[in-house]
Amino acid sequence: MRLADYFDAAASLHPRNIAFVDGEQRIGFAEAQRLVHGTAHALVAEEGLRPGAHIAIYAPNDHRVSLLQIAANRAGMVWVSVHTRNTVETNTAVMAYADCDAVFFHSDYAGLVPAMKAGLPRVRRFICIDAPSEYGPCLADWVAAWPQPFVAPPEQPAMPALLQPTGGTTGPSKGALHTNRSLEMALISVFETLRFDAQSRVLAVAPLTHAACMLTLACAARGGRTVVLNGFESGAVLETIEREGITHMFLPPTLVYALLNDPRLDSTDVSSLRSVAVGAAPIAPEKLKEAVRRLGPVIYEVFGQSECLFPVVAKRPEDYLLPDGSFDEVALASAGRAVPFARVEIMDEHGKLAGPGEKGEIVVQSTMVMQGYYRKPEETAEVSAGGWHHTTDVGVKDERGFITIVDRKKDMIVSGGFNVFPSEIEAVILSHPAVLDCAVIGVPDPKWGEAVKAVVQLKPGCGEARDAMGAALTQLCKDALGSVKAPKSVEFWPDLPRSAVGKVLKRDIRARFWEGQWRAI
Missing domain, CATH: 3.40.50.980 (Rossmann fold)
Incomplete structure (x- = not known):
């Protein structure tokens, strides 16, 4: 249909049923x-x-x-x-x-x-x-x-x-x-993965121009209610969850971090929540743990793209929570497993499907995949080579089917001949209690070609002694990942540039350091 x-x-x-709540309007x-x-x-x-x-x-x-x-x-x-x-x-x-x-x-x-x-x-x-x-x-x-x-x-x-x-x-x-077919299958995937029904109450706070619209459309298609907020303010979000009995919402990781940083969270009744879908970028494992402790076992991670909608990969609470309430650390660090309506594999550089534990590009087969890029047949053929949608994300898949996204192909840093993937460094930095968000990039270096640099946004009130903080973050990475992957420099910015959906724009950060260079990563 x-x-x-x-x-x-x-x-x-x-x-x-009420379909939408928008300010004073109930439609x-x-x-x-x-x-x-x-x-x-x-x-x-x-x-x-x-x-x-x-x-x-x-x-x-x-x-x-x-x-x-x-x-x-x-x-x-x-x-x-x-x-x-x-x-x-x-x-x-x-x-x-x-x-x-x-x-x-x-x-x-x-x-x-x-x-x-x-x-x-x-x-x-x-x-x-x-x-x-x-x-x-x-x-x-x-x-x-x-x-x-x-x-x-x-x-x-x-x-x-x-x-x-x-x-x-x-x-x-x-x-x-x-x-119509790919959109319908994406709706079905949302229904099944996030468990929508006529009693669902969606909070629409992320932009409806992007992935968040899939939740509002799925909710409307099941007879549920969507409450619309024009922009994110953590206090308003918490108040709305409590007042309207919100059951579902979609947030990029940066907005989850902002909620966790709001002292009003612990005094807000969030017991109505059934599913907080986190997408657009990976959520740091330590932040996910904190979200589970403070919001409840309701955190879902969803992976998709404009080209294949979402979710094609999902991680549910039962995937990473063990019966005794502890965390399955391997599952927790992953993006999840392929949903029933998609086949998701790892492909090596020769076009061969990789085995468990082998690194390669994440590729997808699903009815959710796009018909193609509009008026761009060559680009469509390239991204659809061999009958698979090529995501340009690099990952590994284990024996249980959990897929861990290592990084994006274009984000990989080559430093002194070593391939360094920023996402694992970012996860370590984000584990520090003073860090709100960060981006790790490669910057020009005459000796190594590229040097690992961390650009960090601290939580309010944590800006003192930045030299000491930079040294502490570098040591944290050395202890966890070794010296090759530890940042060679740390820079603190009051805000990181973000897209319309709240995703950190690494290309804008890179541009500040690569302008005038003979090459650009």
Whole structure:
């Protein structure tokens, strides 16, 4: 079935359930369904768009984002996610590359519409999702003439449904094109892995332009409730968990660390939580242990990519918690095991599948894998070589099937002829109680080619005696990993650059050290 078919089934089964809570608004499934169907009507009848048209959504977290994603699917169209932390120039380039035919925008970004219009002559209509605007109709008024159900043609499983740009903040490098079939399988994987039902209560705090939308869509498809917060503030998150009885949420590791650093956590009732899905980057094992101790045995780690959605690999509490309550350290350090709907293996540099304990590239076969990169056949062929999706992540798989991500191919540091993978160094540094977050990179070195450098963000109030702190972190790494992998220098920054989903942007950190060099890692 299509995403929209799952949503309509949930609305039919649970018409009195609250679908979304957004500030003071509580939107029931019947009201939400009217907006979905009205939007589908308006896209077709008002704008004359045909199935396959590309629809951009340019908004912060707002309940209408999820409903517009479902509406585009109901109309047989493709939604294009736009990262709001990008510059307007970058986002205009993203939407131009994606051949967008209509743009839904939030009033927060109304001032950017003239610049977008100048660069997007193909776009037929700009629609403001939350308020009247001089730059286009208000969504509520635009759909008012269409109260009747929208009758969609029969489902086509191979029809495109989602175009997810993969270029981060630097430009529209690629876009992963997903079909109804791959989107459906990702929903099923979320249902099964994170255990959704009609009583689920999702807190949407990570950007709905990225992986977090899979939880809100899965929740809506099961008849559950999503509570939307526009931005992360740890106190507001804790208050909302307690007040709304939140059961599920998705957070990148940096936001988990921020929650753990909030002194209000231990006085907040978080007993309603059933699943805190951590993704976008690996969570440090010591931080995961702390999260389990303070939030309960509810921490799930999920691995996926824009190209194969998520989760294709998952780690559940029962995977890393032993019957006596202690931790299985091997499982804890891993990303988890392949979900039932994916085959995940390790491939060596010759294209041969590796055996247990052998290091290589993580490769995936699954219905969740994208149809391909939009308008980029050569890149699609490269990433799909041999019938596998090549993740560019380096890992090992043990006899029990646990996959440990060593690092990304492009992040590997070659220092004095030795391959050094930053993630294991970062895990050691993150075990220090004064460290909030860190990034380990290779920097130019005349002797070694690259030297290992740690860029560290300390917790508030832990900034004194940085020379001593740097020496302590270096010694911590030497004791745990040996001198080759220990940082040759440690630098402290007040904040680390992050993407729209909270992932540390190592490329931006590297750029500060490699500018003007004859090579760039």
